[in-house]
Amino acid sequence: MLAALALPAAPAARAETVLQTMDAANTRYSSLTQIDAGNVARLKVAWTFSTGVLRGHEGAPLVVGTVMYVHTPFPNIVYALDLAHEGKILWRYSPRQDPTVIAVMCCDTVHRGLSYANGRLFLQQADTTLVALDPATGKVLWSVKNGDPGRGETNTATVLPVKDEVIVGLSGGEYGARCPVTAYDQATGKQRWRAYAVGPDADILFDPDKTTSLGKPVGPDSSLTTWEGDQWRIGGGCAWGWFSYDPDLNLVYYGTSNPSTWNPAQRPGDNRWAEAIIARDADTGVARWVYQMTPHDQWDFDGVNEMILTEQEIGGTRRKVLTHFDRNGFGYTLDRATGALLVAEKFDPSVNWATKIEQDPARPDYGRPVLAKRYAPEEAGEEEVTKGICPGALGAKNQQPAAYSPQTGLFYVPTNHMCMDYEPFRVTYTPGQPYVGATLTLHPPEGDSHTGAFIAWDGAKGRIAWSKPEPFSVWSGALATAGGVVFYGTLEGYLKAVDARDGRELYRFKTPSGIVGNVTTYMADGRQYVAVLSGVGGWAGIGLAAGLTDPADGSGAVGGYAALSQYTATGGQLTVFELAE
Numbered sequence: 001m002l003a004a005l006a007l008p009a010a011p012a013a014r015a016e017t018v019l020q021t022m023d024a025a026n027t028r029y030s031s032l033t034q035i036d037a038g039n040v041a042r043l044k045v046a047w048t049f050s051t052g053v054l055r056g057h058e059g060a061p062l063v064v065g066t067v068m069y070v071h072t073p074f075p076n077i078v079y080a081l082d083l084a085h086e087g088k089i090l091w092r093y094s095p096r097q098d099p100t101v102i103a104v105m106c107c108d109t110v111h112r113g114l115s116y117a118n119g120r121l122f123l124q125q126a127d128t129t130l131v132a133l134d135p136a137t138g139k140v141l142w143s144v145k146n147g148d149p150g151r152g153e154t155n156t157a158t159v160l161p162v163k164d165e166v167i168v169g170l171s172g173g174e175y176g177a178r179c180p181v182t183a184y185d186q187a188t189g190k191q192r193w194r195a196y197a198v199g200p201d202a203d204i205l206f207d208p209d210k211t212t213s214l215g216k217p218v219g220p221d222s223s224l225t226t227w228e229g230d231q232w233r234i235g236g237g238c239a240w241g242w243f244s245y246d247p248d249l250n251l252v253y254y255g256t257s258n259p260s261t262w263n264p265a266q267r268p269g270d271n272r273w274a275e276a277i278i279a280r281d282a283d284t285g286v287a288r289w290v291y292q293m294t295p296h297d298q299w300d301f302d303g304v305n306e307m308i309l310t311e312q313e314i315g316g317t318r319r320k321v322l323t324h325f326d327r328n329g330f331g332y333t334l335d336r337a338t339g340a341l342l343v344a345e346k347f348d349p350s351v352n353w354a355t356k357i358e359q360d361p362a363r364p365d366y367g368r369p370v371l372a373k374r375y376a377p378e379e380a381g382e383e384e385v386t387k388g389i390c391p392g393a394l395g396a397k398n399q400q401p402a403a404y405s406p407q408t409g410l411f412y413v414p415t416n417h418m419c420m421d422y423e424p425f426r427v428t429y430t431p432g433q434p435y436v437g438a439t440l441t442l443h444p445p446e447g448d449s450h451t452g453a454f455i456a457w458d459g460a461k462g463r464i465a466w467s468k469p470e471p472f473s474v475w476s477g478a479l480a481t482a483g484g485v486v487f488y489g490t491l492e493g494y495l496k497a498v499d500a501r502d503g504r505e506l507y508r509f510k511t512p513s514g515i516v517g518n519v520t521t522y523m524a525d526g527r528q529y530v531a532v533l534s535g536v537g538g539w540a541g542i543g544l545a546a547g548l549t550d551p552a553d554g555s556g557a558v559g560g561y562a563a564l565s566q567y568t569a570t571g572g573q574l575t576v577f578e579l580a581e
Contacts, residue, residue, distance in 0.1 A: 017161050018116040020060040020518060021401070024160065024245040025309035028403035029480045030521045034528035035579060036483030040497045040506045043577045046529060047087050051572035053077065055545045056537015058399070059113030059158060060477070060518040061574060062121075064135060068522075069121060070574055073537065074102060074109035076125045080138060083524045087576075091138035097127045101149045104432065106174045107539040107554070108546065110156050110516070112242075112399070117161030118186055124155045124168050130184060132166075142189040146170065150432050152177040160243035162252060162282045165192055169239030173257040173274075173302070176435035179238030181254065183285060193285035197237030197256040197273045198223050204273065204287070205280070211287045214367045215340060218290065226269040234429050235267070236260035237274035241304030241399055246320075249337055251279045251288055253322060255303035262300050263424040263437030264378045270295040275303040277324060277332075279339060289339030293326050295368060298377045299353060299422065300393040300438070301328040306401045307336075308411065312460040314342050323459045325402055325413055327395025328369070330357055333459050341367050345462030347455065348396040348415055350445040353389055377422045377438075385423045392420035392442045393555060394473070394539050401518060402457075403478035403486065408500050410465055411457040412486045414474035416540070418560060419445050439552065442560030451560070454478075454488055454496075456503060466503040472564060473540045476532070477518025487530060489515025491541060492567040495532055495575070513571030514541055514564065527578060535572040536564070544570055 022028050035043070051057065053072040062069045067090065068081045075097050080090040102109055105126060115122045120141060121133040128147035131140050146168055147153030152175020160167045164186050170179035178199065183192040195205040201221060208220040227235060238257040245252050259267055259274035276292040294301045308323045312333065322336040329351035333343035344357035353376070354369035373379050377386045394416055402413040420440045427437035444451050452473035456465040476489030486500045491514045497507040514536030521530045537545035543558035544565055551559025 018062055018064050020062060020113050020158065020520065021242065026242055026244040026306045026401065027308060027310065028401060028478060029405055031482045032521055032523060032528050033483045035481065035485065035521070035530065037485050037499050037506060039579060040485050042580045043497070043507055043509070043530065044580045046576045046578040048576065049081065049087050049574040051077070051535070051574065053572045054570045055535065056108045056110040056541055057517050057533040057535030057572055058110040058538060060520040060533065061531055062114045062116055063522040064116050066524065067135065069114050069135070071111055071113045071123070072572060073111050074105070074126045076111050076123065078114065078121070078123060078133065078138065080135070093133060093138040095125050095129070097125060101127045101154060104149050104152055104175065105154050105156065106171060108537045108542050110538055112156060112158045115159050115161050118164070120186060122159050122161060122166050124157070124159050126154055126156070128153055128155050128170060130159070130168055130189070132186070132189065144184060144189040146182060147179070151175070152432050153179060155240070157240045158242070160245060160252070161186060162245050165282065167243050167252055169254065171238055171240040173236035173238045173260055174434055174436055175432065176234035176236070176260045176429045177238060178233060178235055181239045195280065195285045197239070197276065197278065198227070198232045198235040200224055205285045206287050212289045212339060213291060215338060223272045226272040228268045231267050234260055234435065235271065235274060239304060242306035242401060244307045244309055245282065246309055246336060250282050251336070252282050253277065253279050253307040253336070255305060255307065255324065257302040257304050258297055258300050261427050261435050261437035263382065263427060264296060264298040265382055265424065266426065266437065271297065275301060277303065277307065277322070277334070279336070291334060291339050291341065291367065293330070293332065294328050299328070299389060301326065301395060303327065305397060305399065308402065308404050309336060310404055314460050323411060325397045327391070327398065328353070329391045329396035331457055331459065331462060333462070343459065343462040347413060347457055347464065348391060348417060350390040350417060350419060351396060377424050383423065383425050385421050387421045388419055388446065389422055390419040390445055391416060392418040393440055394418060394442070394557065398475070398539060400475050401477040403480040405480040405486070405500050407482065407484065410500070411459050412478045412480055413455050413457050414476055414478055414488055415453050415455055416451065416473040417444060417448065417453055418442050418451050418473065420556065440556045441552070442556040468498065468503050472561065475516040475538050475540045479519040479521060481521060487519040489517065489519060489532055489534070491515070491536065491564055493534055495519065509577070511575050512573050514544070514568040516541060530577040531574060533574055536568050536570060544568070
């Protein structure tokens with residue numbers, strides 16, 4: 001499992017937490033200024049590293065001291081590279097995983113990377129094994145099995161260290177898995193608490209009197225009463241996205257996935273608390289508040305996208321808020337202490353499944369979407385096709401994380417500009433087998449040819465400040481810097497740098513494969529570097545990554561992104577950039 005090719009100068013046992021997201025607030029904002037809007041055009045390649053693995057390379061490398069830690073898709077190899085010696089491999093961790101887990105992974109064998117805290121690297125593997133690694137040697141300090149691929153539970157996400165815990169989620173909504181979020185002790189791997197999103201109060205850790213939704217107590221069995229019979233037991237509500245944390249409130253925030261199955265006729269009710277934002281006490285796991293974005297989902301609009309914690313002036317009042325760009329195409333701003341809904345507006349102009357989110361607290365449907373029945377598959381019924389739904393199931397934004405700059409007050413959002421035709425059908429649950437119940441095709445909105453855009457979003461006002469159309473969905477995570485530059489990657493493989501104020505392109509470089517990873521930056525030996533993983537894949541690139549040719553495969557992504565094969569090919573490479581002298 002471990003090959004130590006050289007002993008590093010062991011990094012000192014650091015007490016701080018090092019995250020891909022730059023901070024626990026998920027801002028993806030770097031205070032580094034050496035690379036700025038005036039000189040970014042002088043970027044050149046400093047060095048590269050081949051991961052030796054194909055498929056989609058999501059996430060970003062992690063830099064602790066003078067060592068960079070690089071991860072891969074399945075089989076989730078971890079490399080430690082010595083930045084003081086041109087990326088020399090210090091050690092590699094190669095976990096032994098049953099390859100049958102690949103067949104249970106919904107949308108490519110991606111993995112979103114590592115976290116570091118208190119002298120330990122944390123990795124949750126595809127087979128749900130959570131390991132703590134010694135950052136100096138790669139030795140496994142402890143490991144624990146977090147889920148069961150035999151029930152459809154897998155992992156693609158990173159984890160979040162919080163104080164002396166590490167918070168982890170699971171994937172599996174397409175297999176009828178009812179996935180928990182779990183806190184483990186960082187030092188020992190002992191389970192501290194575990195909470196589901198659907199089920200009885202004891203399972204979801206809701207207090208009927210103290211847990212609130214839009215300012216009101218949720219009451220007893222707030223989830224159970226919105227499911228028919230025992231459907232909740234295979235109800236999805238997984239957490240495979242990003243976690244964030246507010247140390248002042250001691251709250252962990254995350255979103256939950258689609259309910260199972262995709263056929264809405266088989267699960268009457270609101271299906272709480274799938275597709276919801278949940279704020280939990282970090283020490284106990286008990287929910288402080290919850291807000292469901294898409295009750296009784298009919299479109300596979302997972303709510304797992306990141307929660308970005310900032311301060312915004314809204315209605316003349318400075319507030320601590322949470323901003324979330326949902327797959328359903330609405331950008332939400334909520335008070336992060338209370339869960340009060342402050343803003344909810346469309347961040348892609350094609351969104352048509354709902355006309356708006358009701359934002360009047362006096363209305364009985366406060367906080368709920370106002371549906372356009374023409375685009376509701378349940379209206380047409382099973383085995384009938386509802387055409388032209390926008391966005392498509394992969395969302396107006398998927399897992400690709402946005403960034404926020406306190407300099408401009410803007411959020412920088414990689415988006416998809418895709419619609420779908422959707423046909424639900426009756427499906428039977430079998431443990432470990434797909435439990436989807438719908439077929440779909442993906443296509444651009446009528447009259448459009450581009451399928452993505454990179455936008456700047458005013459979260460306080462709920463409007464687009466500027467937008468840059470892209471030929472394909474922008475599946476790469478963004479990075480904002482104090483140098484006034486925003487970075488992102490494209491599915492064709494370009495690393496791009498744009499001016500944070502107006503989106504003017506300042507630099508581009510074509511890497512060997514499509515970029516679905518997240519751009520990062522760091523300092524080494526007094527110089528600022530920018531780094532990104534390329535390796536096409538993820539849901540949008542699944543056709544290329546897995547060699548699929550049937551347009552219906554990949555839940556319609558193979559057909560929707562067929563032209564991508566003319567621009568890039570598979571690969572796995574880290575590219576590091578520096579300023580030319």
